[in-house]
Amino acid sequence: MDKVVATAAEAVADIPNGVTIAVGGFGLVGVPEILINALLEQGATDLETVSNNCGTDGFGLGVLLEKGRIRRTISSYVGSNKEFARQYLSGELEVELTPQGTLAERLRAGGAGIPAFxxxxxxxxxxxxxxxxxxxxxxxxxxxxxxxxxxxxxxxxxxxxxxGIVADYALVHAWKGDRHGNLVYRTSARNFNPPAATSGRITIAQVEHLVEPGELDPNEIHTAGIHVQRVVHVGPVTVGIENRTVRS
Incomplete structure (x- = not known):
């Protein structure tokens, strides 16, 4: 029942080329960036990603995109990712734009065994x-x-x-997790992480705080451990600001 692996590199080591990966996060919040960076180093390519957006320039899925590792993505919007826009318009990247609520429900449905809705x-x-x-x-x-x-x-x-969407793998970020894979998300990081976690055949979670089984209040658990196969303790992470607006 102990699903903890020592490093992010070990957690993603067996992800092959050509698979579909559901990834949690919204903008810069709740993005499993450490797992994504480990996947970048691991070298898997020809990937299809399912995520609200495809990261930003130099962050999240954006780092895989910049290296040409993603061939197709299912997303809700392009956002401010200039490389995403460039690859899409140039024909290098296939993009299935999906309404945001529909995308969330497609992931949730896939995880619940519902083929369509x-x-x-x-x-x-x-x-x-x-x-x-x-x-x-x-x-x-x-x-x-x-x-x-x-x-x-x-x-x-x-x-x-x-x-519904069933992914080969899912990468998610949680605030707390235990050795059994039970996860708790914090504030707005509880966005696309819960449906992404349940949609993956193999779900890998990076957690800021690792606790022992029984320490989490069952009423506070957002993703049950039955959906999670691997847990990596990464420690506290810093969330950036995607668009900073200030008055002169």
Missing amino acids: FTPAGVGTQVEEGGLPLRYDGKGGIAVASPPKETREFDGETYVMER
């Missing part, structure tokens, strides 16, 4: 009708477009079907 988000748009650019051709045209999605009517309203 219906949602009103995106009805009447290219999310439903298809045609969103998954990959550009580098010349301003669309090389690969999203296909149309199935719709169904419930109680007089139209809904679009979305598929």
Whole structure:
């Protein structure tokens, strides 16, 4: 039952090329940056990532992106990541843009064993009708477009079907964790980490504070240890500020 591994490098050592990885975090908050950096050093490539965004320049998934390790990503937005935008528009990166709430539910559904669900988000748009650019051709045209999605009517309203996401691996960040893999997230870091954690076939958690089994109040546990296969104690981390706005 002791799921603790000594280092981040050991935790990600067996991640092969070409796998799908769900990654927690929102902007700079709750990002498992130490695990991501270890994966960068490990060398896995041709990855498909599932995350709210693909990191920022020089941080989080952005470091894998800069080295050309990611071939495809499912995300909600590009944000201020200039390299993300450049690779997408140049046709180097395939991007499946998904409404934020839909993405969270796709991860949650996959972790709960639900293959698909219906949602009103995106009805009447290219999310439903298809045609969103998954990959550009580098010349301003669309090389690969999203296909149309199935719709169904419930109680007089139209809904679009979305598929649940099950990832080969998941990387998450938690404030506290015990040796059994039970996790507690702190404040806004409890964003995409819980659904990402449950969606992974193998989930690896970096935790700031490692405690012994029984020390966590069961009522405070956000992700049960049954969903987590590996735990790495990384100590306290510092969260940066993505966009600093001050008055002159």
